Amino acid sequence: MVEQQQFIVIGLGVFGATIARELTRLGHDVLGIDTDAQRVDRMADEITHAVIADVTDESSLVELNAGSYDVAVVAIGRNVEATMLATLQLRELGVEKVWAKALTNQHHRILERLGATRIIAPEYEMGVRISQELNYPMVHDYLSLDDDYFVVEFRATDDLVDKTIGDLVGELDVKPLVAKRHKQAHTNPDHTWTILAGDKLVLSGQLEDLRKLVNNL
Missing domain, CATH: 3.30.70.1450 (Regulator of K+ conductance, C-terminal domain)
Known part of the structure; x- marks a missing residue:
C-alpha cells in the first residue's frame, strides 16, 4: 500500500483540479490553492482543503505552512511569473519535490534553475503520446x-x-x-x-x- 503523503496543488484550472482530485481519490492529503474564488468553491468538497491565496506573496505560503508538505505541484495556467515565484518560494521553504508546469522551452530552463525537481509540459507530452499512438x-x-x-x-x-x-x-x-x-x-x-x-x-x-x-x- 502506498504511504499517504501531503500535496499542495497551486492552480485549480482543469489541469490542476484533475491532479488534486485524483490525488485525493488515491488517499492523499491535498491542499488546493487558487486566486479564483469560484474555482476554490468548486473544489472545496472534492479535496482535503481548498483555499484562496496569492502564492506570489511569500507570506501566503508561510501562513499555509507550505514547507511541511511532501510535494508541491505548480499548475498555474498562463502566468509565467507566478509559476517561477511559486517554485522558488516552495524550494526556499524546504519542499523537497516541486513539480512545475512549463509553457515554453525558455520557461522550462528557468524553472530548472529555480530548483523544480520535475517539469511538466502537458501539451507537449500529450502531443507526443498521441502522435505515437496514431503512428x-x-x-x-x-x-x-x-x-x-x-x-x-x-x-x-x-x-x-x-x-x-x-x-x-x-x-x-x-x-x-x-x-x-x-x-x-x-x-x-x-x-x-x-x-x-x-x-x-x-x-x-x-x-x-x-x-x-x-x-x-
Missing part, C-alpha cells in the same frame, strides 16, 4: 525509462495469433515482462508463450529494437 495503433501505452529505453504495452494483432513470443521477438534485444490474458497478468513469460486473440504484451528494450518489432506487426 502505432496497436500500441496501448508506453513508458520512457531514459532517452533510449522504453517499456511498451501493445495489443496482439490478428497476425500474431497462435505465434509465440519467440516468433515475435526473434533476434531483437527485447525482453517480455508481462503477458495479459483475461484480466490475468503472467509475469516474465518465456519465448514459448503462445499468443492468443485479445492478449496484451508488455515488452522492454532499446527504442530502435522496439521500433523494428512494432514495424513488423
